[in-house]
Amino acid sequence: xxxxxxxxxxxxxSMFQGIEQIAxxxxxxxxxxxxxxxLGSEYGRPVITNDGVTIAKEIELEDxxxxxxxxxxxxxxxxxxxxxxxGTTTATLLTYALAKEGMRNIKTGVNAVELxxxxxxxxxxxxxxxxxxxxxxxxxxxxxxxxxISAQDxxxxxxxxxxxxxxxxxxxxxxxxGQSFGMEVEITEGMEFENGYLSPYMVSNTEKMLAEIQDALxxxxxxxxxxxxxxxxxLEQVVQSGKKDLxxxxxxLESEALTALILNKLKGAVxxxxxxxxxxxxxKKDILKDIAILTGANLIADELGMKIENVTxxxxxxxxxVIASQENTTIISGAGESSDIESRVSELKKQLETxxxxxxxEKLIQRIAKLAGGVAVIKVGAASETEMKERxxxxxxxxxxxxxxxxxxxxxxGGVALLRASVILQGISLGNxxxxxxxxxxxxxxxxxxxxxxxxxxxxxxxxMSKILENxxxxxxxxxxxxTYVDMLEIGIVDPKKVARIALTEAISLAGMFLTTxxxxxxxxxKKDNSDMGAGGMGGGYPGMGMM
Numbered sequence: 001x002x003x004x005x006x007x008x009x010x011x012x013x014s015m016f017q018g019i020e021q022i023a024x025x026x027x028x029x030x031x032x033x034x035x036x037x038x039l040g041s042e043y044g045r046p047v048i049t050n051d052g053v054t055i056a057k058e059i060e061l062e063d064x065x066x067x068x069x070x071x072x073x074x075x076x077x078x079x080x081x082x083x084x085x086x087g088t089t090t091a092t093l094l095t096y097a098l099a100k101e102g103m104r105n106i107k108t109g110v111n112a113v114e115l116x117x118x119x120x121x122x123x124x125x126x127x128x129x130x131x132x133x134x135x136x137x138x139x140x141x142x143x144x145x146x147x148x149i150s151a152q153d154x155x156x157x158x159x160x161x162x163x164x165x166x167x168x169x170x171x172x173x174x175x176x177x178g179q180s181f182g183m184e185v186e187i188t189e190g191m192e193f194e195n196g197y198l199s200p201y202m203v204s205n206t207e208k209m210l211a212e213i214q215d216a217l218x219x220x221x222x223x224x225x226x227x228x229x230x231x232x233x234x235l236e237q238v239v240q241s242g243k244k245d246l247x248x249x250x251x252x253l254e255s256e257a258l259t260a261l262i263l264n265k266l267k268g269a270v271x272x273x274x275x276x277x278x279x280x281x282x283x284k285k286d287i288l289k290d291i292a293i294l295t296g297a298n299l300i301a302d303e304l305g306m307k308i309e310n311v312t313x314x315x316x317x318x319x320x321x322v323i324a325s326q327e328n329t330t331i332i333s334g335a336g337e338s339s340d341i342e343s344r345v346s347e348l349k350k351q352l353e354t355x356x357x358x359x360x361x362e363k364l365i366q367r368i369a370k371l372a373g374g375v376a377v378i379k380v381g382a383a384s385e386t387e388m389k390e391r392x393x394x395x396x397x398x399x400x401x402x403x404x405x406x407x408x409x410x411x412x413x414g415g416v417a418l419l420r421a422s423v424i425l426q427g428i429s430l431g432n433x434x435x436x437x438x439x440x441x442x443x444x445x446x447x448x449x450x451x452x453x454x455x456x457x458x459x460x461x462x463x464x465m466s467k468i469l470e471n472x473x474x475x476x477x478x479x480x481x482x483x484t485y486v487d488m489l490e491i492g493i494v495d496p497k498k499v500a501r502i503a504l505t506e507a508i509s510l511a512g513m514f515l516t517t518x519x520x521x522x523x524x525x526x527k528k529d530n531s532d533m534g535a536g537g538m539g540g541g542y543p544g545m546g547m548m
Contacts, residue, residue, distance in 0.1 A: 002524045006065060011520040012103055018061050018069030019514070023096035025059065026052045026077075026089050031414070031453035032152055032481040036390075045386055051393045052088030053081045057207070064522035069514070076510040080503050085400020086150060087499035090449055094507035095514075097445035102515040105441065111434045116512035118438020121430050123508040126442065127501050129421040133474050134409040134497045135489060140165055145492035146405040149413060151398035159183050160395070160402055163376035169406045171373050172330055174323065175395050177388055178379030183395075188320075189341065190332040190375030191294060193278040193287060196324040198253055201262045202273050211324045213273050218247045218317040218331075220292045221300035222277060222285050223308060225253045228260040230308040235270055237313050247322050248274045249291065249329075251284075273322060275329050283363065290371055293344045295319050295334035332375050345372050404496035412488035413495040415450030416468065416477035418504070422446035423469075442508070453480050 006014060028035045029050035039047045039058045049055060056074045061067040073095050080091040098119065106112050137143065140161045148157025163173045163185045172192040178184065197203070202211045217238060225231065225248070238246050253261070253274050261272045279287040285301065292299040297317025300306045320333035345368055352364045380395060382388035411417035425443040430436055450468070451461030457480040464478050467485065477488040488494065 003521050004064070004524050005519060005521050007519045009103075009107060011065065012106075012514070012517060014063070014065035015069030015072070015514065015517070015520060016099055016103060017063070018066035018071075019073050019096055019099050020069075021061065021066065022056055022059055022070045022073045023092055026055050026092045027096075027452050028456060029055070030089055030093070030449070031456045033457040034453075035456070048386055048390045049393055050390075051397055052090075052092055053077045054207075054393060056088070056092065064525070065520055068520055068522065072510050072514055076506045079506045080499075081400075083506075084404050084496070084499045084502040086397050086404060086496070087401075087503040090500070091503040091507050093448050093452060094445055094504060095511050097448040098441060098507055098511035099514050101441040101444050102438075102511060105437050106515060110437050112516045112518075114432060114434035115438040115441070116516050118430050118435030119442050119508050119512055120438075121435065122425055122428070122439035122442040123504055125424060125428075126418070126421045126446070126504060129424050130411055130417060130497055130501060133411050133417060133420065135411070135494075136409040137405055138169075142410075142492075143169075143402055143406065146410060146494060146496065147398040147402045149493055149495075150401035151394045153394065153398075155183065156395055156398050159185060159378060160399055163378055164402070164406075167373050167376045168369065169403075171369070172375040173378065173399060174330060174332065174375060175378045175380060175392055175399065177392065178381040180379070180381040181383060182381055184379050186377045186379060187374045188333045188377060189294065189336070189338075190319075190330065190334065191291070191370040192328055192330045192375070193291070193370070194328060195276040195278045196326045196329050198258060198274040198276055199262055200326075202265065202324075209325065211273050213245045213247055213271060213322050214320065215243075216245045216247045216273070216319050216322050217243060217313075218249065218295045218297050218319060218322070219300070219311065219315070220249045220277075220288055220295070220297045220317065221302075221306075221308065222251055222288055223300060223302045223306075224251045225257045225308055227254070228257050231257060231261070233309050234311045234313075234316075235264075238316075239270060241313060244269075245271045246273075246316075247319070248272060249277050249288070250274070251277050273324060275324055278329075287367065290344065290367055291331065292317060292336075293340050294331065294336045294371065296336040296340075330375065332377065341371055401496050401499060404498040405494070408496065408498040408501070410489075410494035411497045411500060412475045412477055413493040414477050414480065414488060415447075415453050416475070416488055417495060417497075417500055418446040419450050419465065419468065420474050445507075446504075450478070454478060456480070457483070459483070 034050055036048050036050050037055050056077045059070060061070050073092055076091045076095045077088040080087050102115060143164055144157040144161035147160040148154045166187055197211045203209055204212050264270050265272050277284055277288055288299050295317025298315040300311060318335035319331045323330045348364055348368050352361060355361050378395060380388060380392050382391050422443045425439045428439050430439055447465055450465055454461040454464045468477055475487050475489045479486045479493060
């Protein structure tokens with residue numbers, strides 16, 4: 001395929017156009033008076049949202065070089081979302097601000113590599129300053145405040161605080177679509193464990209890269225499954241029973257078995273979700289026993305000489321819902337007997353009383369909490385499907401922000417913490433003049449979030465910023481919802497420090513890569529290769545499976 005190449009300022013200018021288009025689309029959502037963005041779809045109804053990463057993911061630009069820039073911003077947003085669960089709009093705006101300010105200086109002859117180094121050093125100093133100004137939170141009232149600010153809805157704040165009260169700050173909380181117009185919290189038996197799906201071909205929600213199966217039969221084993229032949233008997237029993245949904249939790253699936261399961265899933269013969277068993281060594285077997293008791297399954301154990309080909313339907317467990325990401329799996333409403341679960345918890349508590357190992361004790365406490373604590377399910381309803389999707393996104397963001405706040409504490413919200421921290425960069429010397437310019441760029445970029453929130457509220461950002469900096473209190477800021485100046489922490493306008501920290505560091509990282517790019521290579525527009533490379537082009541079901 002022929003390529004087109006751009007160099008230097010020309011390459012950066014083209015990519016910056018893409019960065020700017022993404023940023024301008026996303027940043028209008030910032031703050032209590034931010035606007036929504038409507039995302040059209042070739043199929044189905046449009047989605048109305050103010051979630052930065054959701055908006056960014058939907059944007060693909062026609063110009064190949066502009067799209068390269070857009071993809072850089074998407075990466076900053078997605079990394080921030082993956083690491084902090086929120087802050088994607090801030091990360092997008094900071095990436096744009098750093099790129100904009102950096103380009104201006106590179107054109108005047110500043111060395112891009114030294115500028116990038118200066119930005120990185122300045123970022124580290126800002127993170128240290130944020131840590132100094134952090135307040136830890138723990139009470140239900142504080143948790144509700146954080147969630148309310150994130151969702152811009154006090155009802156959401158209260159419901160998240162209630163969910164965390166019932167299952168603990170580290171407990172499992174999921175958000176599902178409900179049947180009523182309001183919101184409610186349900187506590188169900190369930191647990192979350194490390195390790196997720198074995199193949200992305202099992203994903204059912206491509207937007208969030210989640211694999212979800214409802215009304216699932218569950219096979220649990222500590223064995224490696226090497227061939228499809230081992231699986232045939234139980235797969236045929238499952239299909240003959242009138243079901244198609246099967247979750248397999250195993251030590252591993254060899255390539256032959258996994259590929260055959262994927263092919264049959266793609267053909268609709270059986271809906272399989274294969275998950276890697278959690279834990280290591282003896283701990284793996286113990287955790288698998290916990291899961292088996294929770295779901296009412298028999299553990300197919302290697303040490304007992306049990307074979308996969310001899311498994312029957314009576315060996316399988318059941319759960320109302322199984323949700324797996326690449327890293328974690330959540331099982332909700334398992335079919336295990338309450339008496340068996342209580343007995344298992346009592347057994348683990350006795351082990352906890354006698355253990356002398358701090359590490360083993362911590363792991364036992366975690367297992368007890370997972371078995372006894374359950375899962376909080378926040379059910380969300382609305383008058384329309386579009387409204388429900390938008391509300392569900394806001395609740396998920398608020399939940400992530402709240403977890404981040406509990407983990408690392410909070411700082412003054414509304415862009416105030418970043419603005420206040422930036423003051424330490426005024427007149428700083430980092431070793432050479434080009435690095436000093438990098439620090440100045442970070443200083444200027446850190447004013448962008450506050451200014452954008454203010455401007456979205458219809459006021460002049462520079463005027464508000466000046467008034468804030470005239471006051472000596474680090475928590476003094478602007479409440480955009482009612483146009484007043486207040487102590488941000490006192491009235492609960494806060495941001496999770498973790499979110500601010502990660503948004504800044506990811507923005508500096510991605511902007512640094514952009515500013516040190518000296519050439520860009522893209523494909524010339526033209527006819528693309530349409531050869532079928534997907535698994536769907538492979539042959540039929542696995543030989544011998546009559547149901548295929």
